Amino acid sequence: MRIICEICATKLNTMILSSLLNRFSEPETLKMAKLGRELRAQGIDVIDLSLGEPDFDTPQHIKDAAIKAINDNWSHYTPVAGFLDLREAVCSKLKRDNDLDYKPEQIVTSTGAKQSLANAILALVDDGDEVIIPTPYWVTYSELVKIARGKVVEIRTSTEASFKATPAQIEAAITPKTKVFMFSSPCNPSGAVYSKEELKAIADLFKKYPQITILSDEIYEYINFVGKHESIAQFDEIKDQIVVINGLSKGFAMTGWRLGYTASSVEIAKAMEKLQGQFTSGTCSITQKAAVTALVGDLKPSLEMTEEFTRRRTTTLKLVGEMPGFKCYAPEGAFYVFPDVSSYYGKSDGTQTIANAADFSMYLLNTAHVSSVMGDAFGEPNCVRFSFANSMTNIERAWARIKEALAKLK
Ligand SMILES: Cc1ncc(COP(=O)(O)O)c(C=O)c1O
Known part of the structure; x- marks a missing residue:
């Protein structure tokens, strides 16, 4: 009797769950x-x-901002892309730290860089589109591409090559079906950090391929042991091809607060906002208010x-x-x-x-x-x-x- 029930349960599972x-x-x-x-x-x-999370507590001034937000009754639904003051704070941060000029309408905040990556992939990748990802890459990248029915095209790097992809390797992987190139710098898991010169060489390559979008995951920006963080979005000729992905989890020890953001062209931002509007809506109101303090406050x-x-x-x-x-x-x-x-x-x-x-x-x-x-x-x-x-x-x-x-x- 038990065996029959187990068989029924298995059959039922295969019947009700999606192939996704x-x-x-x-x-x-x-x-x-x-x-x-x-x-x-x-x-x-x-x-x-x-x-992969800092074992530190969230800094006190950020916690205080969250407590104030609760007491001030920031308890309602939020705009899908985030409160305007938060998107302005993201723009100020991008100017202060990266010398990047973005407007609030180019910023979409989310429940973490993971959701920002999902928004970007689902907004860009169609059935059969190719996404080039240098190995090693963060575990979620390839799986999101598969969810979108895209095809992952890996470029193999090595310890000897400091785990970085060269423009020649990237160009060899490009085909008419290539839609996206995605990477993280600093990289999880290798710790590789692309220098300004290396990013310039990659930017020069993508100038020739305006149909390809580059997802630049910069969530480990502040955890850099070799100097100043460089973003590929600094190269103006390809800026509209870039989606900068970042968030508060790693740099501010805020993994559980769930705040990620993207900076991109308005067209891609609107597409991601449309998607997010059907999945999660805007992220937590308290987190958003605390995030303003984190982004423009003391970095000490x-x-x-x-x-x-x-x-x-x-x-x-x-x-x-x-x-x-x-x-x-x-x-x-x-x-x-x-x-x-x-x-x-x-x-x-x-x-x-x-x-x-x-x-x-x-x-x-x-x-x-x-x-x-x-x-x-x-x-x-x-x-x-x-x-x-x-x-x-x-x-x-x-x-x-x-x-x-x-x-x-x-
Ligand atoms: C490279 C990389 N990108 C994105 C994320 C996701 O971060 P979040 O906590 O903001 O979703 C992680 C988390 O481990 C990561 O390592």
Whole structure:
């Protein structure tokens, strides 16, 4: 009787759920965090190096602005693209930090950079359109393209090439079907940061292809270890081809507040606003009011967080350097290391054999009780991502455990 019911349930599921669900995967980052939480619930001391969020509290002046917004009764629906004062604050920020001139009608705020990326992809990509993405890329990029029925065209980069795509590589991937080129700088997961000269060379290339839109994800802007952030939108000749994606999650330790934004041509902004109007409407009113303070207020707390990330990066790189067989690029931004661990493929501790990055990540979770994310999720199957958005103590404990676990693999 039970068996029949299970069969019925399976049949029912395949009948009621849409085929869309089979086109994309659940984020690997969230899956690993979930597995870590499950082990923790069993009383195991798991150190989380899988998740991509600052472990700091939101700065006090931003929290105060939110409390004031609640007391001032900012409790109603908001305009889809965001309150005018928030869109003006985004324009002021883009001028102050990036010397970019945008008007409020070119800004669409959302419930996070993830939604901004979804808005942009769904506004631009049709069935069969090609989207060029250099590897490694943030897990969500390829899945959003699949949701839109587009085709992901990967450009493979490497540790040796500092995980950056060259204009020649990009041009070789362009076809008449190319609609979008998307990348992040600083990059999650590699930490690569494109210099002004490198961005200029890419901008010069896209001048020849005005039909292609460039999604420039700059959410790690403030977490930069090599100097000033450069945006590809600074090159006027291609500015209308660019959608700048940014948000408050990383730079202001506001992951749970959900505020992302785009700066683009008015035409693309209106398209994204139309889409968002049917999905979520405007993002949380309290968050929007707090975001005005974050964007135009004192940047000192954000810069202090970056100073702490700089110290953790130094420690992490020293410890990663002690792992036999790792090949690791020193990240120039964001808060991850993304070593090539393929020298462990084929090795075993006697019971568990490592065939790929997924096995490697699972081995570290089960043996060292440290969570990480396999590189396949980012389009780079030889690497594994480890975050340093964790306390110095936890970073040191985690890498000591990893070293011990690796020593067992023969
Ligand atoms: C490269 C990149 N873009 C976008 C996002 C999404 O950020 P948000 O929290 O604003 O949705 C993330 C989050 O991890 C990210 O790493």
